[in-house]
Amino acid sequence: MSPQDPPPFVVDDRGRVLRLARKLGQGGEGAVYELEDDTDIAAKIHHQPLTPLRAEKIRAMAAMQSESVAKLAAWPTGLLSLPSGAPIGLLMPKVTGHKDIHHLYSPKSRRAEFPGADWRFLIRVAANLSRAIATIHEASGVVADVNHSGVLVGQDARVRLIDCDSFQVSGQGKMYLCEVGVPTFTPPELQGLLFSEVARTPNHDNFGLAVLVFLTLFMGRHPYAGRYLGLGEMTIERAIGESRFAYGADSAAHQIERPPGAPSLGIVSPAVAGLFERAFARASRNDGRPTAREWAAALDGLEGQLRQCAFSPAHWHFNGLQGCPWCRMEAATGVGLFSTTVSSGAAAHFDIDGFWRRVEAIEHPGGAPILDLPEGKGKVRISPAVMAFRQQRQMHRLYALVLSALPLPIALFVSLPLPARGLFLLAAVGLYYVARTLVRAANDPAIFVAKAQQDTERLERIRTEWQNQAGPGRFDAKRAELDRLRAAWIAARERREQSQPAPESGGRAAALRRFLDTFAIEDQEVKGVSSARVPLLESFGIATAADVDADRLDSVPKLDRHLRDALIEWRLELERRFEAQAGPQPAPPDREVLEREARDAQLRIEAALRTGLQDLQEIQKQTLFARLSMKVRVEEAHRAYLQSAADLKAVSR
Amino acid sequence: MGGAGDLEQIPFGSSEFADNPEPRCPCLLLLDTSESMAGARIDELNHGLATFQRALAADSLAMKRVEVGVVTFGPVQLLNDFQTPDHFRPPLLSGAGDTPMGAAIAGGLEMVRQRKAAYKANGIPYFRPWIFMITDGAPTDDWRAAAAMIREGEMTKGFSFFAVGVEDADMDALAQISVRMPLRLSGLRFRDLFVWLSSSLGSVSRSGMGQEVPLLPPGWARA
Structure with a gap:
């Protein structure tokens, strides 16, 4: 059993035995489980048995439940123990249908977990969170461990606070401290202190609240995560301790810049921006951070000062801005910040141009660098083995020479008959050949030949590998594939556009318009329209039945009511005539099928494009990496090749 | 906040961070794919990697915070650059070649630096x-610079x-x-090792940035 396995069952205060069911979540201290027989209650089970103080705190909290708090927090309702009696956890109301707030504030997870949530929604969540914390404060509690996983958000923007057993509470004349904290939400004055020894205040909570509000409004960016312009590592903890708010008015003085692509503090109203400045200012350390109530009021105010972007309906922004900050951010990063809730079946918008910019931004790795491989002529020293081999061969040759020369003095200097002399000479020649064969047999250079061949082949192989991995071939091939996919996508888009004419320009509506256009008011005897009125109507662009509609007629000053109604009646009559002629609406399935097929093709290509982009990035990095890691191997193989070539040359002489 | 700040140029390619x-x-994995790993070892390692990806993907916070990179050695190759578990496609490894551990470490450290x-x-923030690093052999190249x-x-x-x-x-x-003291894998319990690794990374990713996180005992290691 690993330390994280839960006990099979637990016992509550009244001695009821409870069986744990599915695990709902996992935290640092323990895990939360469903109960087998009760759907409204959850059990939090710690990894380690609780200290007596912790158990007492849970009992005290269970005793002080209140309705106002129960609505917004998973307040402990009872203590749980192991069968042995050791306290191990607590009971609390189960929160369903809610998700961690970090799923909401990161654009990436927001698209999946909170589809359709726009900035209005985010502001509302931040305001609701402020209201929840204000409620805790007004009930004399302190959340203490404010953090990204202690807040759950529903699809209706209401929040629930969880992990309430870590709140700091007072009951029966005793204060129960909170022993934990997450450093990135911890105010500067508490950084580095032991939480188990510090009594927290609402002013401390208000720092964590400001960080959470910031994360929520600023697309998941932490207020202290910036580009540090000084030397050394700048962790968030350190930046908090040194009041380096990366978006603040005096961020430059703190040598910190907001991250590239992140929005400026100006995207919120001056009132909300002022609260952020105050919350993160050095001067607010002891007191004076905006309270949860102040946040709620300012955020409600911001919600009333929003405007919808003219280009993208999913973009809502502060109406005091000239342009839309989200358009700018999306254009700069290629990331869709807010998902639009699209009608079923419609393909989500795929920005081919933005996508292609990302493809083009991947730098071509260029050709494989020319390696500085020495030619090695005359520079390579012969290896010791070859030296020894050559020395030995020299000796053998010398012996052979001496041996074959032995008969010579006899042939030359001893007086012998001519044929005998010739015999000795012949013997010398014969001996020479025998000795030479022996020397060759004893000094076979075959191993050097083999070694040279082997090293040549290895160099060849490694050079090919180098070309494959360090050269641009793989990159070019993948890039060509992406080019083809892009062309295919554009072709699919064109096919789609042809199969689905826009409602104004084609199809039945256009046919009706053409039909109505053939009926000029002038030519017709419209009941109640005297020809004297025609020029007036024409001057307002109303000439044929197609131009007749209520809005347009109402724009004509002093138009007789009867005349207006008569014209509309006339048009309706003509429309009915058109319907009778044109027959029932053409059956759409063919077009729908075509449309669906074209869309599916497009979606498939989009998926391939996305994977292709990822592959291309990977190949580019792999290529650059191969150049680093393979260089030594090529050089080494080349050295070995030069050596064995020189050796071979030396033994061949 | 002056107007000039809003005109700041934004480098392309920062989209993953936006x-x-x-x-x-x-988390960088340096994996030995030398000849001696071929067979059951590499099979189990491949299973382990798949388990790793699944275990990380099951943790919604780790999914956004942990980034996995893979470098193999024998020969030294970059298989995956750092990416979050949803983009991480576990590679299928095969064993062949020698054990150029020193070059792999040097390359890996450079990746981490970048x-x-x-x-x-x-x-x-990070x-x-x-x-x-996981290996079944000894370095066949010069590793002293890497150790330094x-x-x-x-x-x-x-x-x-x-090192495992x-x-x-x-x-x-x-x-x-x-x-740190190298650990010896008990048998071929790669899957246990990777489950441990993913839950350890999960706890790290939930912790404070400068904090030392108490790790679970590595049940997959042999004393």
Whole structure:
């Protein structure tokens, strides 16, 4: 059993035995489980048995439940123990249908977990969170461990606070401290202190609240995560301790810049921006951070000062801005910040141009660098083995020479008959050949030949590998594939556009318009329209039945009511005539099928494009990496090749 | 906040950080794919990698914070650059070649350095990177420079380097390379190892940035 396995069952205060069911979540201290027989209650089970103080705190909290708090927090309702009696956890109301707030504030997870949530929604969540914390404060509690996983958000923007057993509470004349904290939400004055020894205040909570509000409004960016312009590592903890708010008015003085692509503090109203400045200012350390109530009021105010972007309906922004900050951010990063809730079946918008910019931004790795491989002529020293081999061969040759020369003095200097002399000479020649064969047999250079061949082949192989991995071939091939996919996508888009004419320009509506256009008011005897009125109507662009509609007629000053109604009646009559002629609406399935097929093709290509982009990035990095890691191997193989070539040359002489 | 600040140029390619500005917890796997790993060892390692991906994907916070990179050695190759578990496609490894551990470590450390530079340039907070090396042999190249770099990195808290030996790995050589005590895998329990690794990374990614996180006992290691 690993330390994280839960006990099979637990016992509550009244001695009821409870069986744990599915695990709902996992935290640092323990895990939360469903109960087998009760759907409204959850059990939090710690990894380690609780200290007596912790158990007492849970009992005290269970005793002080209140309705106002129960609505917004998973307040402990009872203590749980192991069968042995050791306290191990607590009971609390189960929160369903809610998700961690970090799923909401990161654009990436927001698209999946909170589809359709726009900035209005985010502001509302931040305001609701402020209201929840204000409620805790007004009930004399302190959340203490404010953090990204202690807040759950529903699809209706209401929040629930969880992990309430870590709140700091007072009951029966005793204060129960909170022993934990997450450093990135911890105010500067508490950084580095032991939480188990510090009594927290609402002013401390208000720092964590400001960080959470910031994360929520600023697309998941932490207020202290910036580009540090000084030397050394700048962790968030350190930046908090040194009041380096990366978006603040005096961020430059703190040598910190907001991250590239992140929005400026100006995207919120001056009132909300002022609260952020105050919350993160050095001067607010002891007191004076905006309270949860102040946040709620300012955020409600911001919600009333929003405007919808003219280009993208999913973009809502502060109406005091000239342009839309989200358009700018999306254009700069290629990331869709807010998902639009699209009608079923419609393909989500795929920005081919933005996508292609990302493809083009991947730098071509260029050709494989020319390696500085020495030619090695005359520079390579012969290896010791070859030296020894050559020395030995020299000796053998010398012996052979001496041996074959032995008969010579006899042939030359001893007086012998001519044929005998010739015999000795012949013997010398014969001996020479025998000795030479022996020397060759004893000094076979075959191993050097083999070694040279082997090293040549290895160099060849490694050079090919180098070309494959360090050269641009793989990159070019993948890039060509992406080019083809892009062309295919554009072709699919064109096919789609042809199969689905826009409602104004084609199809039945256009046919009706053409039909109505053939009926000029002038030519017709419209009941109640005297020809004297025609020029007036024409001057307002109303000439044929197609131009007749209520809005347009109402724009004509002093138009007789009867005349207006008569014209509309006339048009309706003509429309009915058109319907009778044109027959029932053409059956759409063919077009729908075509449309669906074209869309599916497009979606498939989009998926391939996305994977292709990822592959291309990977190949580019792999290529650059191969150049680093393979260089030594090529050089080494080349050295070995030069050596064995020189050796071979030396033994061949 | 002056108008000039709003005209600041934004480097292209920072989209992954705009999309997901969560703090990152990079983990580099240095995997031995030398000849001796071929067969059951590499099969189990492949299963382990798949388990790793699934285990990380099951943890919604780790999914946004942990980044996995893979470098294999024998020969040294970059298989995956750092990416979050949803983009991480576990590679299928095969064993062939020698054990150029020194070159792999040098290349891996360079990757970690570049990734940290990208985090800094984009204002993304990060946890201390983990480098996790798994081998069943001994280095066949010069590893002394790599060992010196590891000592330096551990001393400056630039990263944490863990070495795991499989079966007949040369534990003495590993002990000279790694500052932390190398661990020996019990049998071929790669899957247990990767489950442990993913839950450890999960706890790290939930912790404070400068905090030392108490790790679970590695049940997959042999004393």
